[in-house]
Amino acid sequence: MQQTDEQHLIARILDGHAEEFGYFLERYGPETFALVSRLVPQQQDAEELTQDAFVRAFNRLETFGGRSSFGTWICRIAYTTTISWLRKQHMRYISIDDQPQISDTEVDNALEDEGRIGDLRQAITRLKPDEQTLINLFYYDERSLADIAYILDLEAGTIATRLHRIRRKLYLLMKNENGR
Secondary structure (H helix, E strand, O other): OOHHHHHHHHHHHHOOOHHHHHHHHHHHHHHHHHHHHOOOOOHHHHHHHHHHHHHHHHHOHHHOOOOOOHHHHHHHHHHHHHHHHHHHOOOOOOOOOOOOOOOHHHHHHHHHOHHHHHHHHHHHHOOOHHHHHHHHHHHHOOOOHHHHHHHHOOOHHHHHHHHHHHHHHHHHHHHHHHOO
């Protein structure tokens, strides 16, 4: 279904055909759950947060203006819902303030080394939730900078800068973990 068809479906839902919202649950539920479950370790919590995101989307459906796709919009809602939940859990994450300067080449070589994929995955789990989300959306989901900017409510240039910084942080986490 194209975006214009989805906008027509939204208009029908707002006109009282609430049962048609099921289309969005089927179409975007797995993608939304995947985003949330990468941030929340317990499947039950991820399922509840995904459900909360869809309830919020349904309750705010009249605010969907088509500025993005519905999929991007629901991911933004799911992301903000999950980050709020995580903040309430008082999770603690690694900071790399006052770390030594490293070259981009050194970072690129370390992160692209096939033998260190396990180290990289472990390092990703030590990132802050917003950093994990950024890595997942860009590298795993292959979202555009524009989509990511909308989901995270940031500018595309800010996203590019954060990706650069996170890559450096991953390198340092991997280096510190392995004593290399």
